[in-house]
Amino acid sequence: MDQLTSLTSAQQTVLDAAHPLGCEKIGLLDSLGRVLGEDILAPRSNPPWDNSAMDGFAVRWADIKQDYAITRIPELHIVEDVAAGAVATKTVGPGEAIRIMTGAPMPAGADTVVRVEYTEPSGTKVRIMKTEAGQGSNIRPKGEDVTEG
Incomplete structure (x- = not known):
């Protein structure tokens, strides 16, 4: 019966057969099927802050x-309206909500966004007719797509 090859010997056989590939700079469209030769570091996170994933109301889950x-x-009680690109000037307190648009930074005090389809706004009040899965719903956290570094 043949002797089994030791792990160390098998690793050395693989390393001896492997030949490092060189690196070359090519355009993005020519890179399909290629492997990065070095790490790419993101200069900043995207999104750069927690933001609303949809139009609705920023609220406290509690x-x-x-x-x-x-x-x-x-x-x-609706205390402020925040458009995409704008920043809330108020903090969401108990019993309060801020109307928020997709992409707007999350206001302080809020930990959930209820989509507008699940609400009945009327003047300075909004009734929450349905909730999502839980705390943090409909929020895109900072760095969800790309994290700095």
């Missing part, structure tokens, strides 16, 4: 969580 909604439909 104000709308399911066990709270079972006894009554949450109604929150």
Whole structure:
């Protein structure tokens, strides 16, 4: 019966047969099927901050969580409207909401976004008719696509 090759010997056989490939700079469109020759570092995270993944209302999960909604439909006071590209100037406190658009940075105090389709806004109030899966819903966290470094 043949003797089994030791792990060290097998590793050395592979290393002896491997020949490092050189690097070359090519255009992005010519890089399909290629492997990076060195790390690429991102100069910044994308998105650069936590932001709303959709139009809706930035709220505190504690104000709308399911066990709270079972006894009554949450109604929150709208304290500000924030467009995409704008930054909230107010903090979301208990019983409050900020109307927020897709891409807008998350306001302080808010930990969840309820999509507009699940709400009934009326003047300075908004009723939350349905909630998402849980705290943090509909938020794109900083660096979700690319993390700095």
